[in-house]
Amino acid sequence: MTRTALLLSAAFFLVPCAFARGGETVAVVFSGAALDPIPSYKAGGELYLDAKRIGEIYGGQVYSYPVSGRIQLTLRGRVMQFLIDTKKATAGDESFDLVSPAIARASKVFLPVSFLSSEAFERWSGFDARFDQGTKTLQVERRATAGPVRAFSYKGRTRLTLELGSGLTYQTVARGVGAMEIVVPFGVVEGDDQVDVDDGVVSAYAVKQAPRSVRVTVHFTKTGQRWKAVELADPRRLVIDVYGPGIVPGADAVEEVPAASPPAAKVAVDLATTSAAPRRRVIVVDAGHGGRDPGATGTRGTKEKDITLVAALELARVLRERGDFKVVLTRESDVFVPLSDRSKTANDLSADLFVSLHCNAAGNHRETGFEVYSVSERASDPEAEALAASENAALELEGKKPEEEDAKLILLAMTKTEMVNESAPFAAFVEREIGKRIGVPDRGQKQAGFYVLRGTHAPAILVEMAFISHAKDEAQLGSRRFRRRLAEGVAAGVAEYARKKGWLE
Ligand SMILES: [Zn+2]
Structure with missing residues (x-):
């Protein structure tokens, strides 16, 4: 037993008895930043969190009055009152029903998570809260208007x-x-x-x-x-x-506003009536892993397949909002999709670009940052090669032998050198645009033989958004704001590549 382990086990026995059932802490991520864990208590199927810490996290204060059993939460000059063991709260003229009451244990007061994440409290506080049962993490984000x-x-x-x-x-x-x-x-x-x-x-x-x-x-x-x-x-x-300089807005400037998600019928009419209209370019957005293939797992238990899905949905939303691309997702729920089916989706649609989203993982928990990969037969470095091997491991879940599949794809890749050559500049645009928008380090643009990219007959890239094995990166990946900015970066890179190719004339 190591010295640290001895110290840890000693500390374990020193935990006060009152917390024998609670005792556990819950991780807190506030707008993408990991904060100190918060003491919790479990009772009657409800999870309770230390009220004083909740007050601090929300930028307010909590006072408790043991004699009257009153808890007061002050937030931006407004006050909410709780009563210990009572399923009611009041704020001014408003009254709120709680599923579980506020409680006091071992001279601390606790608030139920079910109330913090209720629509009524979120509206009052101006903060959205979500508790992830799997990762035991409370995600709090400011509710924007x-x-x-x-x-x-x-x-x-x-x-x-x-x-x-x-x-x-x-x-x-x-x-x-x-x-x-x-x-x-x-x-x-x-x-x-x-x-x-x-x-x-x-x-x-x-x-x-x-x-x-x-x-x-x-x-x-x-x-x-x-x-x-x-x-x-x-x-x-x-x-x-x-x-742009020298351009005077036309009277029709506002008419071209695209609907958030243009109906298919409208697109067909546009193409039919405007003979010179260019083909609407097809972008395939691939959420890595899914279903029985969870991908990598973070230190707090975050699953790569869950992050890639929400990030892909966000990317599709941003690309559709532009109004000039047709966007297709390889999966829209937690399902297993074989790697070859992902490229087949792209090839059947004659996709123009393919973007696969993933989270990196490393044994060394200090590794941090994002990387953008383009397809190639040779990996740019040994780490890239190892990464491609781990991402290609899904092939085994499909009952395929990675080496045999590899040989087939090398032949395929050689017949589409142009696509391989086009992937690198595409990756460069995306890397630059992501780098402008997110705080995690830019580890650069790399190459490796990702199976899912090799089978696709279009410039194809794979974005490793951040390291799920790095505590801060994991918190970022769990943040809506981080994923939004990343998606905007990828979309801007896609648009820049499309513009350079003359697709958006
Ligand atoms: Zn992955």
Whole structure:
């Protein structure tokens, strides 16, 4: 037994008896950042969390009054009252029903998770909370009423969209000759953002949460550029079109706004009536693993297959919002899909681009960051080769021999050298755009013989979003905000590649 193990077992026996049933801690991830674990207590099928810590995490305070049995939660100047062992809470004139009551144990007060994650409490607090039973993690994110801001680059024009909750007002103002600003009084955003767009029209945009408003500043590439703002519904959003130097917005500028998810029939009509219209390019988005193949598992138990699915759904959403691609997912639920079926989906649709999403894992828990892989016969380094081997391991679950499949695919790859050559520049665009948007380190663009990429007759890349085996990366992967920014990066890379190929003329 090692020294550490001895110390740990000694510490175990020192745990107070009152926590014999509770005692466990719950991991907390706040807007993608891992915080100190929080003491918990289990009783009657309910999980309880230390109320004082909840107060701190939410940026408020909790006071408890042992004599009267009252617990008071103060948040942004408002107060909610609980009574020990009572299934009611009150805030001003409002009263809330709890499934389980607040409790006191060993001179600590606890609040039930079922209440923290209830719609009523989320609305009152302004924070969304979700408890993951599998990973024993409480995910807390600020409930935004404005945003996200998304940027879409088109030829000579950049469109920024800002979702707005009902009841919010806004102002759009010029900031000198080189920028414009949107101000949303009383708006709340998920968090501050700063993105370098650098598409020749918009150089960057910044989202800032001020105490009583949200400010979005859009910086132009050149001075004197024109812009137009319009409000659209379903979802309610403000659309700002910024025009490249010398371009004057046409009267039809607003009509081209694509529906969030264009109906298939509409697409068919567009193609039929406009003879010169280009084919709508097909992007296949592949959520790695699924079903009986969980992929890698994080230190807190996060499964790669769950992260890749939510990330793929988000990427599909962002790409569809652009309005100029047809987007197909290889899976939309927790099902097992053989690797060859994934490439077959792409090939049957004559896909133009293929993007596979994965999470990296390493025995060394210090490894962190994202990587973008393009297909190749030779791996760029031994780590890349080992990674491809582990991602190809799903073949064994399909009852196939990886080596035999490998030989078949090398022949196939040689017949489509062009696709292999095109994958590297595609990967480079995606890598650069992700790097602009997320905080985890950029480990660069690499090559390896991923089976799922080799079988696809289109430029194909595989994105290892972050290390699920690294505590901070794992927390990021669990954050909606991180996945949103990553998806926006991939989508911007896809659009940039498509623009360079002349697909979006
Ligand atoms: Zn994977």
